[in-house]
Amino acid sequence: xxxVTQLGSHVSVSEGxxxxxxxxxxxxxxxxxxxxxxYPNQGLQLLLKYTSAATLVKGINxxxxxxxxxxxxxxxxKPSAHMSDAAEYFCAVSAGGFKTIFxxxxxxxxxx
Amino acid sequence: xxxxxxxPSRDICQRGTSLTIQCQxxxxxxxxxxxxxxxGQSLTLIATANQGSEATYExxxxxxxxxxxxxxxxxxxxxxxxxxxxxxxxxxxxVEDRLAxxxxxxxxxxxxxxxx
Numbered sequence: 001x002x003x004v005t006q007l008g009s010h011v012s013v014s015e016g017x018x019x020x021x022x023x024x025x026x027x028x029x030x031x032x033x034x035x036x037x038x039y040p041n042q043g044l045q046l047l048l049k050y051t052s053a054a055t056l057v058k059g060i061n062x063x064x065x066x067x068x069x070x071x072x073x074x075x076x077x078k079p080s081a082h083m084s085d086a087a088e089y090f091c092a093v094s095a096g097g098f099k100t101i102f103x104x105x106x107x108x109x110x111x112x
Numbered sequence: 113x114x115x116x117x118x119x120p121s122r123d124i125c126q127r128g129t130s131l132t133i134q135c136q137x138x139x140x141x142x143x144x145x146x147x148x149x150x151x152g153q154s155l156t157l158i159a160t161a162n163q164g165s166e167a168t169y170e171x172x173x174x175x176x177x178x179x180x181x182x183x184x185x186x187x188x189x190x191x192x193x194x195x196x197x198x199x200x201x202x203x204x205x206x207v208e209d210r211l212a213x214x215x216x217x218x219x220x221x222x223x224x225x226x227x228x
Contacts, residue, residue: 032215041224042222043219043220043222044204044217044219045219046216049216094215099157100215100217102154102155105154
């Protein structure tokens with residue numbers, strides 16, 4: 001079985017500042033890890049995914065995430081926040097053919 | 113990737129009635145999923161719908177309350193039956209792209225349901 005924990009239900013940054021959204025996972029087998037973004041009144045959109053290749057994964061809109069097995073983490077970062085990044089972000093894990101588990105979500109606020 | 117549409121996009125319904133939500137995919141897919149997202153919360157999987165077989169429901173969800181149809185590889189419906197205000201939620205359908213090599217999912221825009 002697997003689980004995922006997102007630290008911080010809300011994160012607020014200034015425009016141009018570093019974005020860091022934290023995600024820790026638990027899995028008894030090598031996992032696939034995902035970050036999804038949900039803009040208001042829309043469905044979820046895949047930002048990036050880790051599937052046991054490179055540990056640093058680059059996604060859309062300038063986001064990237066690093067898989068750290070020793071820390072069981074998959075934190076999402078972006079060097080410089082933009083107003084359009086304001087959204088809900090979900091970390092997710094799937095492993096061993098089990099269903100995908102989504103974290104509780106982190107709402108990102110970007111201040112002008 | 114897959115493009116998914118849902119109908120209706122939103123609805124306001126009276127308690128005791130039923131609503132059927134449609135999900136259409138622009139390509140043939142094996143597995144389709146139905147999720148519920150209650151206000152301010154994460155996604156909860158209701159059921160997995162495979163073409164040609166009965167849907168598989170997660171703990172806490174039953175077929176009588178959420179009947180699902182999957183008549184072909186591009187279409188599915190979810191019915192929310194005998195609705196109560198507690199059913200007010202966003203309902204999302206998604207498909208999985210195992211050919212992409214990572215179980216990633218593509219989501220529809222969701223159906224926002226309010227039960228009064």
